[in-house]
Amino acid sequence: LLGRWLGAPVEELDTPALIVDLDVFERNLARMADWSRRTGRAVRPHAKAHKSPYVARRQLELGAIGITCSKLGEAEVLVAGGVLDVLISSEVVGPAKIARLIALARQARPIVVVDDAANAEALSRAASAAGVRLPVLVEVNVGQNRCGVEPGEPAGELAARVASLPGLRFAGLQGYEGNLQHVRSLEERRQRCLTSMDLLDRSRRAVNARGLATEIVTTCGTGTHQFVGDLDWVTEVQPGSYIWMDCDYLAVEGTGYEGALSLVTTVVSRQRADAAVVDAGWKSITIESGMPQVKGGLFTYAPAGDEHGKISAPDPAQLPALGARVELIPSHCDTTVNLHDHLFAVRAGRVEAVWPIPARGRVQ
Numbered sequence: 116l117l118g119r120w121l122g123a124p125v126e127e128l129d130t131p132a133l134i135v136d137l138d139v140f141e142r143n144l145a146r147m148a149d150w151s152r153r154t155g156r157a158v159r160p161h162a163k164a165h166k167s168p169y170v171a172r173r174q175l176e177l178g179a180i181g182i183t184c185s186k187l188g189e190a191e192v193l194v195a196g197g198v199l200d201v202l203i204s205s206e207v208v209g210p211a212k213i214a215r216l217i218a219l220a221r222q223a224r225p226i227v228v229v230d231d232a233a234n235a236e237a238l239s240r241a242a243s244a245a246g247v248r249l250p251v252l253v254e255v256n257v258g259q260n261r262c263g264v265e266p267g268e269p270a271g272e273l274a275a276r277v278a279s280l281p282g283l284r285f286a287g288l289q290g291y292e293g294n295l296q297h298v299r300s301l302e303e304r305r306q307r308c309l310t311s312m313d314l315l316d317r318s319r320r321a322v323n324a325r326g327l328a329t330e331i332v333t334t335c336g337t338g339t340h341q342f343v344g345d346l347d348w349v350t351e352v353q354p355g356s357y358i359w360m361d362c363d364y365l366a367v368e369g370t371g372y373e374g375a376l377s378l379v380t381t382v383v384s385r386q387r388a389d390a391a392v393v394d395a396g397w398k399s400i401t402i403e404s405g406m407p408q409v410k411g412g413l414f415t416y417a418p419a420g421d422e423h424g425k426i427s428a429p430d431p432a433q434l435p436a437l438g439a440r441v442e443l444i445p446s447h448c449d450t451t452v453n454l455h456d457h458l459f460a461v462r463a464g465r466v467e468a469v470w471p472i473p474a475r476g477r478v479q
């Protein structure tokens with residue numbers, strides 16, 4: 116059904132349609148791959164931004180060492196799509212999820228994170244009973260104050276506990292400073308990132324002091340990876356948004372990545388003098404990170420319900436006519452992608468590929 120869009124001019128796409136500028140997307144991929152080559156830090160891109168094995172495979176082709184995902188459900192979709200090296204960056208807790216994790220470990224190579232000894236013990240019992248050995252990272256709180264054991268000795272203690280448990284293999288540390296990714300100033304972001312990295316390094320030393328190797332130390336996203344290029348104990352980074360960027364991230368100083376994602380909408384009503392109404396509201400584009408920007412800079416967007424948005428202009432005479440296209444730049448790429456079934460990949464004004472987003476909605 117979707118094949119009919121291949122080769123079509125972008126103006127003909129039905130809307131709302133999430134589109135990717137392929138030239139920009141490929142430049143973003145190449146930029147990250149180049150950074151990795153130059154610095155020797157591996158990249159395990161986060162699939163939470165795209166939720167699609169199609170995009171993951173492009174990242175792997177360019178040298179990514181595996182894929183990170185937030186939820187087990189995302190990992191299951193990636194594995195079904197042939198992506199077998201998956202790091203699940205959120206704790207897997209409870210019998211239902213652990214059973215699914217073990218099933219996944221029989222067909223692929225998942226890596227899990229823990230921040231609690233009881234959870235590690237539950238994973239150990241399930242893995243031992245199934246005869247599988249799960250690689251486990253200890254998650255460290257490096258400043259986000261969300262998940263993760265406290266840095267230093269608590270991290271070392273949990274690592275030793277994991278290493279002592281049958282069915283588990285202690286593989287290293289995860290310490291993600293999600294609180295810093297959108298700090299606007301480059302210098303402030305750098306300073307605060309290096310403070311977080313000190314906490315991670317202290318944790319690594321506490322682990323190593325117990326005779327345990329940290330084969331993996333994973334950290335950083337799009338906004339901060341550039342600061343750890345010369346920290347040789349950081350083995351890898353897990354950026355997600357760099358492939359698309361969104362207008363919130365585009366306002367962050369000095370990331371170097373370009374906007375590749377937009378939502379094409381259509382003006383469906385012109386009954387108000389002060390606004391053009393488009394066919395995209397809360398169910399098509401998210402606003403928790405601020406308002407989407409209207410491409411071109413002339414207009415502004417505000418949601419007007421589940422399925423509608425209002426386009427305003429300083430001079431209402433400039434408002435687009437009924438049937439006109441209006442392109443929005445999402446303010447939060449991850450949650451906007453999660454609302455759509457497909458990404459339309461566009462080059463030189465034509466649809467070159469249609470990528471399904473099969474992990475959308477996979478929050479379990």
Ligand SMILES: Cc1ncc(COP(=O)(O)O)c(C=O)c1O
Binds near residue numbers: 164204291293335336
């Ligand atoms: C654990 C973890 N790692 C990496 C990322 C990727 O971050 P970004 O999209 O800012 O590159 C996220 C994003 O929320 C995350 O939660």
